[in-house]
Amino acid sequence: MSVDADTVRRIGRLARIRITEEEVAAYEGELNAILGFVEQLGEVDVSGVEPMTSVTPMQLRRREDKVTDGGYAEKIVANAPISEDNFFMVPKVVE
DSSP, rough: OOHHHHHHHHHHTTTOOOOOHHHHHHHHHHHHHHHHHHHHTTTTTOTTTTOSSSSSOOOOOOOOOOOOOOHHHHHHGGOOSEEETTTTOOOOOOO
């Protein structure tokens, strides 16, 4: 895939970046180089490689799932215009 001058202008307009006519050729070359590199990455065989989130093995830190605060639902809905059974009541907006 290659980018032409019209595509560079369109990308600039969509990104709301002012690109002068003198800069179009430079951006065209840069975008084509980037797309060429991405095409090279598509040729790499990664069939035996597992997906990973980091290059170093790590395990997520997890905390115990317990309730640490709460038990005062009445106070939370006290300032609500309309509430019922400690739930906020809102008007229906979709018919």
